[in-house]
Amino acid sequence: MNVQSWKKILLIILSFISIFGLFILFIIPDHFSKVSISHSSSLPSSSSLSLIDEADQQRRVSRKITSSLGKIEAGLAKSRALIIKKSGANRTVDDHDEDYVPSGSVYWNPDLFHRSYLVMEKELKIYVYEEGNLPVFHDAPCDGILGMEGIFINDMEISRFRTRDPDEAHLFFLPFSIVSIVHYVFERETRLWSDMKNTVIDYVNVIAEKYPYWNRSRGADHFMLACHDWGPEISSAIPTLYKNSIRALCNANTSEGFNLTRDVSIPEIYLPHGTTKGLLGGPSPSKRTTLVFFSGGVHGYIREVLLDHWENKTEDGVKIQKYLSKGEDYYDEVRKSKYCICASGWEVASPRMVEALYMGCVPVLIKDHYAKPFNDILDWRKFSIDIGLENIPNLKTILMRISQRKYIRLQRNGVQVRKHFVVNLPPKRYDVFHMILHSIWLRRLNTRIHDPHQP
Numbered sequence: 001m002n003v004q005s006w007k008k009i010l011l012i013i014l015s016f017i018s019i020f021g022l023f024i025l026f027i028i029p030d031h032f033s034k035v036s037i038s039h040s041s042s043l044p045s046s047s048s049l050s051l052i053d054e055a056d057q058q059r060r061v062s063r064k065i066t067s068s069l070g071k072i073e074a075g076l077a078k079s080r081a082l083i084i085k086k087s088g089a090n091r092t093v094d095d096h097d098e099d100y101v102p103s104g105s106v107y108w109n110p111d112l113f114h115r116s117y118l119v120m121e122k123e124l125k126i127y128v129y130e131e132g133n134l135p136v137f138h139d140a141p142c143d144g145i146l147g148m149e150g151i152f153i154n155d156m157e158i159s160r161f162r163t164r165d166p167d168e169a170h171l172f173f174l175p176f177s178i179v180s181i182v183h184y185v186f187e188r189e190t191r192l193w194s195d196m197k198n199t200v201i202d203y204v205n206v207i208a209e210k211y212p213y214w215n216r217s218r219g220a221d222h223f224m225l226a227c228h229d230w231g232p233e234i235s236s237a238i239p240t241l242y243k244n245s246i247r248a249l250c251n252a253n254t255s256e257g258f259n260l261t262r263d264v265s266i267p268e269i270y271l272p273h274g275t276t277k278g279l280l281g282g283p284s285p286s287k288r289t290t291l292v293f294f295s296g297g298v299h300g301y302i303r304e305v306l307l308d309h310w311e312n313k314t315e316d317g318v319k320i321q322k323y324l325s326k327g328e329d330y331y332d333e334v335r336k337s338k339y340c341i342c343a344s345g346w347e348v349a350s351p352r353m354v355e356a357l358y359m360g361c362v363p364v365l366i367k368d369h370y371a372k373p374f375n376d377i378l379d380w381r382k383f384s385i386d387i388g389l390e391n392i393p394n395l396k397t398i399l400m401r402i403s404q405r406k407y408i409r410l411q412r413n414g415v416q417v418r419k420h421f422v423v424n425l426p427p428k429r430y431d432v433f434h435m436i437l438h439s440i441w442l443r444r445l446n447t448r449i450h451d452p453h454q455p
């Protein structure tokens with residue numbers, strides 16, 4: 001075959017890849033690949049929209065909203081091509097990054113991640129709706145275990161990704177906080193959810209009435225963020241939000257409607273004093289004397305099994321108990337341990353996972369139906385252990401069987417990925433705020449929006 005036909009084949013392959021979205025390119029773990037393929041195969045209707053013919057293109061530019069959407073979609077197509085094209089090739093000058101260059105086995109594909117991160121920094125624009133009054137909208141507490149809601153809302157308000165011009169936005173943020181809605185709107189006497197749900201319904205009605213953007217995409221380029229357990233249920237009050245929008249959730253339970261291709265799992269992070277001061281770092285592996293540590297209440301069925309088997313059994317460095325005794329400090333125990341159990345409680349997410357990573361303890365996840373944060377970028381197998389419910393009785397044997405070499409690798413990798421979970425005020429590159437945005441950016445890159453009111 002001559003060079004010309006090779007080029008043609010390459011071109012066809014490239015456009016094929018760009019049509020079927022980026023997900024395939026992020027080498028995706030087992031359960032993920034299934035989802036991404038079904039996502040791709042469900043694309044025909046929308047992917048055909050990206051192949052708008054010339055005449056159609058002409059018609060589109062004549063309408064203002066459409067033309068702004070056309071520009072946005074063309075820009076996103078360029079971003080996709082840029083990310084994909086450069087990924088296999090040698091690093092170029094604009095890959096230069098004085099802060100950090102992702103590398104190593106903790107990433108499924110470090111080059112591709114780096115590229116899409118840099119393109120995000122260059123291109124991404126988010127419009128934050130200004131409607132909605134304090135304190136229910138635009139604010140939430142930044143401390144406590146649900147602090148990510150407040151932290152994200154506040155970061156977003158001052159973010160460099162924010163645009164005041166909705167016509168140039170790739171994404172639209174709905175700035176409500178479930179924590180604030182529960183705090184200010186929930187009727188504690190009647191325990192009815194209707195007021196909370198109506199708050200969100202009214203909000204979406206207002207912005208759908210006032211602006212063309214919600215109707216244009218049926219919510220698909222809009223996103224919300226919730227750490228509160230009730231986030232998923234409250235979001236279900238609006239079918240289009242639930243089905244089309246990107247929901248960034250701590251409570252990422254795949255058995256409760258969390259959609260791996262569209263929704264974003266965010267870490268639950270507990271900052272007792274609103275900052276990470278005193279939480280980051282811990283002794284080296286050789287100084288860790290406890291094999292495995294857990295302390296917590298019997299919340300939910302997983303912990304019941306765990307404590308049934310292991311409570312107070314202190315042999316061989318196992319320290320699993322409900323509550324610590326007087327004088328013992330939770331964080332000190334984490335720092336002394338090689339492995340830290342992060343078991344789901346009432347809900348799938350728990351702040352223990354990030355606590356362990358912050359303090360250099362290898363997380364042992366005992367969770368069902370949990371979508372791990374940043375799973376399409378990070379290979380969690382390289383810095384954590386998954387233990388199925390049925391394997392709880394074998395917990396000690398499983399951990400003892402891990403060689404010292406492998407443990408040290410897991411621990412080091414955990415220290416390496418820590419930066420992606422750190423909360424900075426204000427945010428810094430590659431930290432948790434940027435990782436959340438990057439996950440949302442990937443979802444947006446995988447969506448093509450066509451204005452239903454245009455021919």
Ligand SMILES: *[C@@H]1O[C@H](CO)[C@@H](O)[C@H](O)[C@H]1NC(C)=O
Nearest residue numbers: 085086087088089090091092
């Ligand atoms: C990448 O760089 C190496 C070493 O500089 C060179 O040998 C190789 O041809 C380059 N590959 C491409 C695709 O440019």
Ligand SMILES: *[C@@H]1O[C@H](CO)[C@@H](O)[C@H](O)[C@H]1NC(C)=O
Nearest residue numbers: 208209210211212213214215
């Ligand atoms: C969006 O659709 C809703 C429901 O169909 C309608 O009430 C509203 O006026 C529309 N918004 C705009 C800006 O046209």
Ligand SMILES: *[C@@H]1O[C@H](CO)[C@@H](O)[C@H](O)[C@H]1NC(C)=O
Nearest residue numbers: 038039042243259260261262
């Ligand atoms: C998840 O979302 C994708 C993209 O919107 C959709 O095609 C798919 O059907 C959804 N999956 C489920 C199980 O709802």
Ligand SMILES: *[C@@H]1O[C@H](CO)[C@@H](O)[C@H](O)[C@H]1NC(C)=O
Nearest residue numbers: 307311312313321322323325
């Ligand atoms: C574990 O120890 C605590 C504190 O000594 C005690 O209250 C609890 O009953 C013990 N649980 C079991 C199952 O032995």
Ligand SMILES: *[C@@H]1O[C@H](CO)[C@@H](O)[C@H](O)[C@H]1NC(C)=O
Nearest residue numbers: 253255256344346347348369
């Ligand atoms: C996840 O969702 C399923 C289905 O609703 C539920 O049975 C399970 O308890 C949830 N997991 C947790 C830890 O709450």
